Amino acid sequence: MTDGLRVRPGQVRLLGPVELAGPVGPVPLAAGARRLLAVLGLRGGEVVGWAQLSAAGLDPVALDRDSAALAGALARAGLRGALQTRASGMRLSGRYVDALRYHDELRRARSRRTAGDLPAAVALYDRALARWRSGTPLDGAALAGWAEAEAKRLRDSRTRAREERWDCVLRQAADAVRASGAPVADRAAVRAGIEGTRAAQEAATELEAGVAKHPLRERRWELLLTATLLSRGRAAARSVYERALRTFADQLGVEPGERLRALAAAAERGDIAELPAPPRPEPRAPRRVAAPPVPLTSLLGREALLDDIAVRLAGHRLVTLVGPGGAGKTRLAIAAAGRPWGADGPVAWFVDLSVVDRPGRVPAAVAETLGLREDPGLDPVDAIAEEIGPHAVLLVLDNCEHLVAGCGELARQLLARCPRLRILATSRAPLRAEDESVVPVPPLPVPAAGTGHTLAELATHAATRLFLERAQARSGRPVPEGSADAVAQLCAELDGLPLAIELAAARTPLLSVPEIVARIRTDQRLLHSPDPTAPARHRTVAAAVESSLEQLGPDVQRFFERLAVFAGGFDADAADALRAGTCSDPTALDQLVDASLVEQGSGRYRLLMPIRRHALARLHADVPAARTAHAAHYLRLAESADADLRGHAQESGLARLRADAANLRAAMAWLAEARPSAVPFGDLRLATALAMFCRIEGHYREARGWLAAALARHPRAPALLRGAAAADAAMLAMLLCDYSAAAEYAGSARAAYRALGDRRAEARVEMILGSVARERAQYEASAAHLDKAAAIYVECGDELGEARAVQLRGFTAWLAGDFDRAELRLRACRRWFERLGDAEASASALMNLGAVALYRGDTDRATSLLDAALERYAALGFPEGVGWAHNLRGLVELRTGRADRAEEHLALSLATHRKVGDRWRTASVLEALAEVHRRDDPTRAAELLADASRIRDEIGAPVPACERPDTEATAAALRAALGDGTPLPARALIPPL
Known part of the structure; x- marks a missing residue:
């Protein structure tokens, strides 16, 4: 209570753009917290497991940060305690989620509709639908996996609710017409007998738009025909039916369903009485046919996924398990079908569709598996529907990927006619059927490859446990303890794909695990099942991939092969660069994702390693062209991002380069090795474009090696390019404390730039020479170089360059002990950098000012400035800055007598400087540690x-x-x-x- 008034709690809004509404308006949410709110809101009141959160597209690394941000936002909205974290996952109270209130009102509306209380049903439908706000539902939260499917189901439910609402309105109108006793053709009598004519007109208007949007949704045609009959008479209703006939004939080649035909006949007679339901035979118990096969091995690492499937089947009548070949979808479906369902649970029927050759054969294949008699005059769908009838049945359709259209249509027809039927499908692509709930089946999680693993630890990870168990079953002996690291490496090489792991385990009778790891990288034939009775698609990983590729066109297959040259993940732009000239279909990447040949998540794509190796084996002679296209794309990306790093948009450039670090290294290796003529001087250009990135990341040795080798390979490269490369080589040599080489490279660069008249580039070389002199304690020479650089930048109108030169001048001053001059310059350039938005230089200004405060004895101010700098450096991921800041923080702690804290900071600083190769700062840190001890x-x-x-x-x-x-x-x-x-x-x- 506040001032005698009750403060209204907030609301979680999903029925429109995702929003957290507080008592006085919307509560701001960061992007990660917004996505978490949407995912938990979709399952409001339920515990969402950690695996489910990851499957919904949430970043596990950021989950702690996002959940803390969401908890704070909920508290500000008056919903403190609504978010709960448990051992099994996270739960959001469903009490204030508008989608759950909507569903509750929808259930009550449907209950009143079933009971015949149509006015009450309409009121409840109106109340439920009024909760939807304008805008795209769940906008602002990029969802994936099951959450994306749940969001689609939520959107689809609004469509059905509107149809059900108009059905109630039209039933009331029809009842009024029948009660009046007036013929439908008499328009005046209709208006006199009912007040629903206007409602019927409104329904007809809305349903016309709905039919135009979804022309194959029969229920909309039924409602439109009824509304048209009530509002405009028989002739108009006849016209509606004729349009429906043409639509279904043109788009499907079939007539509309029985219900629409019966309504059309009734409308032609002017009879709007409810059609009687067709007589049904007495129900009988479903037959126990086509039982799921009994698995011979245990299911590992899928407990959470099994729970998720059970939840989906409870709320959806069509659930599809989707994943790459060999992910274990069939085994998972069998386990799900075999779970105890209780006395009233469904009978499980299992149908393997792997040998069915075309979509049109699906109904006949299912009927045959179920043992239904073949009757030329009986539609197989009718026979299956009659067999299922009103009984609770779980129909498992296995291996649907090559029959998606046929399986989707069969599911649609059976679910419409069998009210207690549920279908569990396995496929490498979704069936794209209405109200389908898609469950992604990812590979098994693997431990990090490396050293120090034990078999006991590996048994706690699903992928490595699978290998250990299958290897012992195959060889008759346990894997030796000394092979633990090799097992972790093998499962990482196979990306946790169950089929690949089982095929590798089958080799343990003849090969040790280290031998399997060594051979698997070059010989795909190693992953071959020795079991002649195994299905063809499970005998090799290659066969599993080929069975997916067979459903795609030749151009898409060639595009798939080219994707093998990516090292790690890639984005859509990179994929388009490799598609150019090979495949003209802009949907090719989407097709590969749908076929589970390419994984997608958070705007990035990747091929599982076993699939990538098969793609590479198929690529053959196209390898040089594909790798050249790959290298050309990443050269363009690096040159664009390098401009950001040297300008005002460092964070943007860093994000792009960090995401593709593996691809950039692969491009560098190819350009250095092949030197393709299509990318002239590509290795020298890429080495130069990556120099600043490597400086920020701390990869000094690697980048200097690239530049030195490329400069040696291209003595006749354009002078401007060689000058830029030499300047970057000088910068990196200086950071590695090779001052003689740095001065030599800088001299070459300066001569080139002077010959070209490039004053701005010449100023940059002067700054490098100033840094070399500073580290050699030649402070006057350093100041001269830096003052010259600043003057040139002023001449060129380069404000950012001038600010950086002034900062280095302040850096030199405090190292020389001239603290007054240092502070004057550093304060000025700090304001510059804050205004210009240079995050790294701004952090450096803070650090340098902290150093000045330290040497003036103002340890409190030094601590504050250095902590702020350390935080910014850490956020940027800039090792050089982090190491420097820890160094100076250690000196602060030494000055204040806290030797233990000083040692912690200095140890971190020492590790960082040794890692990047900065021996100058390493010496200073060692001297400070000497004082500690x-x-x-x-x-x-x-x-x-x-x-x-x-x-x-x-x-x-x-x-x-x-x-x-x-x-x-x-x-x-x-x-x-x-x-x-x-x-x-x-x-x-x-x-x-």
Whole structure:
């Protein structure tokens, strides 16, 4: 209670754009929290398992962050506690979800409609439909998997609810006409006898639009014919039926159903009385035929998926298990059909459609499997429907992928005629049938490949446990403990695909696991079943892939082969680049996704590794052309993103390059190896385009190696390109503390740029030379280079370049101990970077200002600035910055007497600098660690100081001026502590400073 008034709680709105409404208006939601709200709202009141959340397209890594954000938003909306996290998953209270209220009102409306209380039913339908808001339902939440199917079911339910509502209205109108006793043709008598004529006219108008949108939905034609008869008479109703006849003949080649024909005949007679239901024979118990086969092996790692299937079957009458060949869909369907359903549960019938050759044969094949007599005069669909009748039956249709149209049509007809029938289908593509609930069947989860695995640990992962169990069954002996890492590597190589894992396990009687891993990468024949009784599609992974490809056109198959050159995932633009000139069908990628040959998620695509290897084996002579097209695309991407990294849009450029790091490396390898003429100087261009990215990511050695090799291969490349490559090589050599090479590369670049008259590029080289001089403690020379760079940038009107030069000038000043000059420059450039939107440079300004505060003794301000810088660097994923910030935070902790905290920061800094190869900062961190251990372990401290001195001698970089007093104090204290004659190892000798 607030001020005597009850505060109304919020509402979760899914019936329109996804929205969280609070007492005073919408509550803002981040994209991840919005998607989580939509997924949990679709299953409001139920626990949604972790696997189900992932299957719905949610990022497991971001789930903690998104759930925390959603909980906070719910609290602000007055729904504190509505989100609950449990061991098995997450639950959102359904009390305030508009979709659940809608469903509840819809159920009550249908109950009143069944009971004959039509006015009450119409009122409830109106109330339910009024909950829908304008705009696309569930807009703003990109859903996948079962959640996408649930959203479609929700949208479809609105269509059915509208039809049911108009059915009630028209029944009331018809009842009024019959009560009046007036003939339908007498329009005045109709208006006098009922008030529903206007409602019938409104219904006819809406149904005309509905029929135009879904011309093959018979129920709409039935309602339109009835509404037209009531509002406009027999002739108009006859015209509606004639249009329906033409539509069904043109689009399906069949007549409309029996119900529409009967309504048309009644309308022709002017008789709107309810048609009597056709007589049905006395119900009899369903026969126990076509029982699912008894599995010979246990089902592993699918418990959550089985639970999901059971939930789907409880709420949907058609459920389709969709996944790649060999994912275990058949085994899963058998397990689902074999679950105990209770006394009133359905009888399960299993039909294998793998040998059926065309969609039109599906009804006959099902009837034959069910043992129904063959009668030339009896439609197989009629025979199946009569056999099922009113009984509870679960019909399993296995292997529908090559018969999608036939299976979808059979499901539609049987479900319409058999009220207690449920169908569970397995397919590599959805059936695209109305109210179909699609359950993705992904590969089994695998542990991370690497070292240190144990068999006990591997038994907790579904994929590796499957291999261990099947290998022992095949060979008669357990897998040796020493092969644990190889088992993890093998299952990762096979992407957790159950068929591939079982085929690999079948080789263990003859080969060790490491031998299987080594051979599987080059010999696809290894994955071949030794069992001659296995179905052809399960004898090899290749056969499973080929059976899917057979349903696709030749151009799409060639496109599929080209996708093998991708390393890891790819996006639609990259796929289009490989499709160009090979396949003109713009839907080719969608077809491959539908066929479960390509996986899709979060805007990215990928081929499972066994499928990719088969595609590569098919590619043959087209490999060079495909790899060249692949490399050309990623060269264009890298050059575009590099412009962002060197300008104002760093985060955008980083995101694009990080997503395709594996593809960029593959492109680099191909361009360096093949040097295709279609991509002139491609390796040198790509190495240059990736230099800044590698600098930000900390891949200094790799990028410098690419540039050095490419420059050696292309001595006659255009001067501008060689100049840019040399400038980047200088930058990377400087970061690796190879100052002589950096100066040489920079000199070459500067000469090239001067010859070309490129002043802006010349300024960049001056900044690199300034950095080289700074690390060598040549501060005046550094300042001269940086001042020259800034002047050139001013001349060129390059504000961002000028700001970066000024920042480096401030950096040089604080290292030299000139803190006043440093702060003046750093404050100015920080404001610059904030305005220009340069995230990395802005973080660097904060760090440098924190360093100035540290050396002035203002540790509180230093802590605040350095923590802010560390947070920004971590968000960018910039190792160099993270290492620097930890280094300086460690020095702050040293100044405040917290040696343990100092050591934590310095250890993180040391690991980062060693990883990227920055020996200059490594030496400084070692000197700070020597101070940390000076009192508790002076021998170790002396060793650290000696290691730092050795590094400085090797790279030619003395201790920076601002750090020298601290380092000298540490060395003097150690000499005093160890001056008692204690013998020290040679590497612990304290160098003179």
